[in-house]
Structures are given as structure tokens and as C-alpha cells.
Amino acid sequence: MHTAPANDVSFPQGCAIERLTLTDFRNHASFRLETNAPEVVLVGPNGAGKTNVLEAISLLTPGRGMRGARSSEISRSGSAGGWAAAASVKGPLGDSHIGVGVDANQTNNARKVHVDGDLHRGQASLAERFSALWLTPQMDALFVGPSEERRRYLDRIAATSDPAHIGRVANYRNAMRQRLSLLKTGSADVVWIDALEAEMASRAVAVAAARIETAARLDAAAARGVTEFPRARITVKGITEDWLNQIPALEAEDRLRVLLKEERRRDSETGVTSSGPHRSDMVVMDRARELSAASGSTGEQKALLVSLTFASARMIKDATGCSPALLLDEVAAHFDPNRRRVLFDEALELGGQVWITGADKSQLRELADRADWHCISQGSDKN
Secondary structure (H helix, E strand, O other), rough: OOEOOOOOOOOOOOEEEEEEEEEEEEEEEEEEEEEOOOEEEEEOOOOOOOOOOOOHHOOOOOOOOOOOHHHHOEEOOOOOOEEEEEEEEEOOEEEEEEEEEEOOOOOOOOOEEOOEEEEEEOOHHHHHOOEEEEEEEHHHHHHOOHHHHHHHHHHHHHHHHOOOOHHHHHHHHHHHHHHHHHEEEOOOOOOHHHHHHHHHHHHHHHHHHHHHHHHHHHHHHHOOOOOEOOOOOEEEEEEHHHHHHOOHHHHHHHHHHHHHHHHHHHHHOOOOOOOHHHOOEEEEEEEEOOOHHHHHOOOHHHHHHHHHHHHHHHHHHHOOOOOOEEEEEEEEOOHHHHHHHHHHHHHHHOOOOEEEEEHHHHHHHHHHHOOEEEEEEEOOOOO
């Protein structure tokens, strides 16, 4: 079933997808969807593949997408092993055709990125052409889970305005792994260890500075609030970030380099790098109540996730001039009718295309006359 929006609505002004094509992606052997609507609703029974469609869209942005899956986990069971997700999109640079995937005969499972027919190295070109944010049931653990998940969130938002940020994070981690490997083997190559620690310190300060700036922008955007939802307060905490708030960057770099040298023995014994931005954390609080999100109830955490997501969307729009697409996976079941209406209305007002999934049509009745509806059944779009 395919139901076009009843109202005469214009195509989104922010990031949007006009055509999405999937091949051997999760349970979708072959999937194609075309739309020109600002809101797209995917309905169908659990297990039909609604979330898989949103995951495919999320993979058109840098990173591992909304599930954090490895490439080898994505290909359809029974397929030759490859998979692909491609879309005609509208974004900061206008109209583009982008795609990601893995060839069936690949041995390393490294994702290939195609932009307008050309093979691109790395994922920075994706960030330049399309951005998306998502709300999923699995994100409930963001505030109470490992700090690594919150760092990834902050880094992903930072990369939307500075695609090189992800590369700096990767370079820092690569130098950290090499240093730790040398320390664990008892290497006497002090010159090489010195060089790795200098590289780590340089990258660490750059990464920390980007996180501080991103958290500050998120906090300013969150202060504007979302009707019926609590306003979030966002900060970033960590030894490198704390130094940068007090001393110049070069001094912070020198201080971290000295600290890394001092901690060599301990790091070699524990097998863990004790200090650096890999231990930093994004802290989210209820602005009015000064209550940490980690201390709130499940309902309060879900509401703060909405506030954080909307703040992220506003920050991206301010930085790039183009609102991200929003992927809302099964969110309707978690909020009362009034909050659902506010969520849908204000998501649309952000300017990017909104994709919404649900198994219960009655929980999406606010969208009955204005969205582009698609019924997903057994890995297909029943138009």
C-alpha cells in the first residue's frame, strides 16, 4: 500500500531522499522507494524490515549507522555476501546520487563509497552531501551505557560541520594502539614511542577542542527547547578538555605528552592507555531540574533524547545551512498523544525530511493526511 499525502506539500528544504534503492540489504533482496514528501511513514508488522530501511539511510552518512553494524553483518542471508544502499538525495551541495556497499567478491569487507558515479576514498564526501539523525529504541541506553557511545555521538555531530574530525579521532586511536603495543612488548625503541606520544598529544588536543566547541553549540541549541519536552544541558568532560578550558592548546599538548611518558609503566602493566580523549564523556542533564540524564527515569531519558536530537539538528542546520533528515524508529509507542503530536510537528518544522516507522497505525494517526505512507511487508514496499 502506498498513500500519498493528501495536502499539497512542498519538497523539504533540508536534507531529503527522493529515491532509495537497496540490494541484498538485511532482509531486502531488492527494494526501491520513491517520494517527494516531507514526511514518510513506513508501517508494517514487526520483522518486516522497516528499521532496516532507516538503517540503510543512516549508512549514507559517515560511520556505522544507527545499529553500529559491521559490513559483514548487513548482507542478506543466503546472498552472495555483498550489499548496497544508494539514494538520490538533496543536501548542502544540492542534488547528488550517493551510495555505499560491499562487493560480493571483496575479502576485506571495507565499504565502498560512490558519489555521482565516482568511487570516493573515505566517508567525508558523504557528510558534505547528506546528513541524518535518528531516534531508536536502542538509544535508550545512551545515557546509562558506556561513555564510548556518548563520545561516538558527539564525534558524529562534530563531523557534520567538520568531516576531518573523524579522521583525527582515527589517527589518535591508531597512534594509541601502536604505542600500547610497543609498551606491552617491552620495546626499547624510545624514539619511536616519543614520536607516537607526540602524535597522540597533537591529535588529542584537536579532538578535544572540536568536542568542546560541538558541546557548546549543542547546549546553545538545546536551550531553545522543544515544546512538551525537557530542555537538555550538554557539556563534555575529560582531562584534555579540562586543560583546554584553562590553558592554551600548545601548553595542553605539552602537558599530555609529559603525562603519557610518566604513565608508560602503568600502561604497559594494565594494557590500557590511562589518559586522553578516549576517556572523555558527554554529559547530558535536564536543564531545569539540574538532573543528570543517567539518573532519570526511563521516560525522562526518552524525553531528553528528543531534546538532544532536536538540538543536534538545529546545530547542524546552523553549521551547514541544511537541516538533517530525521529517522524516527518506533518512537510513537513511547509517548502520549500530545507529545507525539508535538514531536511530529516540530520535527517537520526543522526543515529536513522525516522518516517514521510504526507497527500500530493508530499511534500515527496525526500523520494520516499529510505523510507519504508505505506498507512494508516481508522485505518489500507494497505500493
